[in-house]
Amino acid sequence: MSTTSPTDRDDAARAVLRRNDRGGFTVPNGRVYPFQWNWDSAFVALGFATFDLDRAWRELETLFEGQWEDGMVPHIVFRAPAEGYYPGPEAWGIQRQPLTSGISQPPVAATAARVLHDLSAGDAARIRALFPKLFASHRWWHEIRDPDGTGLVTMVHPWESGRDNSPDWDEPLSHVVPSVDVAHLRKDLGHVDATQRPTHDFYNRVMTLVEEAKALAWDGVSVARTLSFRVCDLGIQSILLRADRDLLKLAVELGFSTEATALRDWIARSETAMQRLKGADGLYRSLDLRSGRLSEAVTCAAFLPLYARTASREDALALKEYLAATRAVAGFSVASTDPRDRRFDATRYWRGPVWLMMNRMIADGLSGYGLTEEAATLRQDSGELVRRNGFWEYFDPRNGAGCGGPDFSWTAAMWLSWSGSPSAAQALTAL
Ligand code: DGY
Numbered sequence: 001m002s003t004t005s006p007t008d009r010d011d012a013a014r015a016v017l018r019r020n021d022r023g024g025f026t027v028p029n030g031r032v033y034p035f036q037w038n039w040d041s042a043f044v045a046l047g048f049a050t051f052d053l054d055r056a057w058r059e060l061e062t063l064f065e066g067q068w069e070d071g072m073v074p075h076i077v078f079r080a081p082a083e084g085y086y087p088g089p090e091a092w093g094i095q096r097q098p099l100t101s102g103i104s105q106p107p108v109a110a111t112a113a114r115v116l117h118d119l120s121a122g123d124a125a126r127i128r129a130l131f132p133k134l135f136a137s138h139r140w141w142h143e144i145r146d147p148d149g150t151g152l153v154t155m156v157h158p159w160e161s162g163r164d165n166s167p168d169w170d171e172p173l174s175h176v177v178p179s180v181d182v183a184h185l186r187k188d189l190g191h192v193d194a195t196q197r198p199t200h201d202f203y204n205r206v207m208t209l210v211e212e213a214k215a216l217a218w219d220g221v222s223v224a225r226t227l228s229f230r231v232c233d234l235g236i237q238s239i240l241l242r243a244d245r246d247l248l249k250l251a252v253e254l255g256f257s258t259e260a261t262a263l264r265d266w267i268a269r270s271e272t273a274m275q276r277l278k279g280a281d282g283l284y285r286s287l288d289l290r291s292g293r294l295s296e297a298v299t300c301a302a303f304l305p306l307y308a309r310t311a312s313r314e315d316a317l318a319l320k321e322y323l324a325a326t327r328a329v330a331g332f333s334v335a336s337t338d339p340r341d342r343r344f345d346a347t348r349y350w351r352g353p354v355w356l357m358m359n360r361m362i363a364d365g366l367s368g369y370g371l372t373e374e375a376a377t378l379r380q381d382s383g384e385l386v387r388r389n390g391f392w393e394y395f396d397p398r399n400g401a402g403c404g405g406p407d408f409s410w411t412a413a414m415w416l417s418w419s420g421s422p423s424a425a426q427a428l429t430a431l
Contacts, residue, residue, distance in 0.1 A: 009387070010420060016391050016412035017047055021055075025062040025079055029393065029405035032191045034082035036063060038075045039162050040410050042108035043357045047413020049116055056116050057126045060109055064133045066100045070220050071140030073109065074100035075159060086187045087207065093214055102210070102218045103157045106239040107141060110134045111431055114246040128254060134247055135259050141240055142266045144220040151273025153237060154289055156227040157209050158202075161235050165198040166336065166350045167297040167343040169231065172288045176228045178204035179211060196347050196403045232287040234277055238304035239361070241270045245309065274310050282318045284311075298322070298338045299350075300358050306365025307431075316369035323366075323374055330397040332381045334362055339397065346396045347403050353394035356382045356414040363418075364431040382419035386411065 020026045025036040026044045033040075041063045048056035066077035078089045078099040089099040113134060117127040145153045155161055158169040183200040209229055216222040224230070244267050251260040277284045277294070283302050285294040303319055305311040311319070323333060330339040336358070337344045337351050345351040359382045366375040385395045385402075391411040392402025 010416065013047070013391065013412040013415045013420065014051060016407045017044065017409060017416075019407065020409045022080060024058045025077070026059060026409050027082075028409050029407060031084060032188060032393070032405035034085050036066070036077040036079055038063060038073055038077075038105035039108045039357075042112040043360075043410040044413045045112045046115060046417040047409070047415075049119055050416045053116065053119055057130075060113055060116070060130060061126075063109065064130065064137075066098050067133055067137065068096075068100070070144060071136035071138075072104050072144070072220065073107070073137045073140075075103050075105040076101040084187050084191070086182070086185045087210065091185075091207070092210065094218065102213055103160045104140075105160055106162050106236050107137060107243045108239060110138065110243040110247040110250070111239075114250055115431065117250065124254060127250060131247075131250060131254060131256060131259075135251075135256070135262075138240070138244060138247060138263070138266070140220070141236075142269075145224050147221050147224055149269065151269035151271075152232040152276065152287065152289070153240060154224050154230050155233045155236055156213070156223055156229055158206055158229070161233040163233075163235055163299070163301065163336065163350045164206075165202060165348065166299050166301075167341070168233070168286045168295040168299055168301070169229075170297075170343070171293065171295065172229050172231050172290065173202070173205050175290070176205045176208055179208045180204055182207045192404055197349055228290075230289040232277065232289055234284050234286045234301040235304055237270065237274065237277065238301070238308035238310070241267065241274070241308040241310055244270070271310050274305065274308075277305075278315075282315065283322065284315075297341050297343055300334045300336045300355075300362065303334065303362040303365055306369055307361045308365075309368055311365075311369070313369070316366075316371065320366075320371055320374055327377075332385060332395065332397045332400055333378055334359055335397040336394075346398050347401075349394075349404070352397060353403055354381070354385065354397050355394050356385070356419065357410050360414055360418050361431065379419050382414065386415050386419065391415065 027034050028037050028040045041059050045056040045059040067073050092101050094100055094102050113130055141153050158164050182203050188197050209227055212227050213223050244263050248260055248263040251263055277287055279285050279294050283298050284305050287294055326339055327333045332354050335352055359378045363375040363378040385400050388400050389402040391408050392406055393404030393408040395402055
């Protein structure tokens with residue numbers, strides 16, 4: 001176990017963010033992910049906010065410089081050339097500046113912006129400038145990615161979920177017929193052990209989806225209606241609903257009344273539709289929109305309806321039981337796949353490991369339902385993982401070993417703003 005004192009660890013966390021800062025935007029990890037990623041930036045902003053609020057705002061502002069005209073905030077903004085990553089800008093083939101990918105990621109930004117605004121002591125200039133862009137990104141999800149107004153938004157690529165390699169996508173991805181072989185182009189295996197990363201077959205299928213979207217010239221509605229992978233991700237659905245609520249608070253406070261009306265409608269629609277994501281055992285899952293089938297596995301996303309404040313009291317109690325049962329098996333919480341499931345893999349990307357920013361959203365959800373003891377346990381587990389091993393991308397739930405990339409920005413940010421603070425009350429703020 002490391003002997004670093006809490007203050008040294010705080011310094012080390014700030015140093016990770018400073019080192020990964022490329023001038024107004026932060027790379028998740030300089031080697032594995034050398035560009036700006038969408039939801040990473042939103043979490044990273046919370047870390048910067050503990051010591052440099054101006055820099056925290058900048059992180060969101062630079063992310064939105066990559067926003068498309070239709071409102072989409074891409075999952076990667078390729079702000080400056082960098083070696084060592086595939087698929088880089090040429091693989092996406094999108095001609096715009098700054099260069100971007102063509103898919104999105106879970107919309108945490110409005111929630112992060114609401115937190116930054118709460119810390120901004122009445123100075124509303126930055127949130128006023130950002131609000132229309134945040135709103136346009138929510139409109140994109142609710143209109144372009146839900147063209148029939150069902151209340152369930154579509155994701156068209158596993159990377160949009162941020163939980164790239166989750167067993168949630170095994171079934172829907174099995175119906176994508178690979179048309180490319182990209183194994184030789186991969187760079188991630190030069191940085192991270194192959195047992196901790198997705199397989200070649202996964203890469204071939206997901207890059208096939210990129211080719212399908214290219215053939216549609218990345219037209220938003222055509223992509224949403226026709227790509228051969230179309231899933232309602234429980235993660236995106238819940239994170240969006242929560243972010244809608246945060247954006248609505250901002251809209252009311254700032255006097256954006258038309259936008260507030262639209263947000264209320266979207267929230268009502270999503271709340272009703274969430275019921276379709278509930279399995280027979282009472283736990284929520286992702287929905288394959290092509291087959292109409294719920295995913296089989298129960299993953300860490302199952303807790304996110306708490307974060308969205310859309311779960312019932314009974315749902316919350318069922319999740320409390322479920323958390324206790326899986327923690328008893330896995331050691332550290334929350335394993336990204338149920339450790340009793342045959343698909344559980346303790347160290348492979350999103351098939352077992354623990355992620356700190358996921359824990360933070362889950363803990364926020366648990367506290368929202370009065371499950372404060374469970375929330376405190378998650379904060380403790382998350383702090384312990386960093387104390388033992390440092391700021392890794394993810395952790396083996398059995399023994400806490402660090403996996404993926406070291407010196408990871410969002411892990412440092414979660415330490416600073418949440419799990420490293422002396423008490424829950426002193427954590428930056430509830431999300
Ligand atoms: C990767 O390259 O593994 C990323 O997670 C895609 O966003």
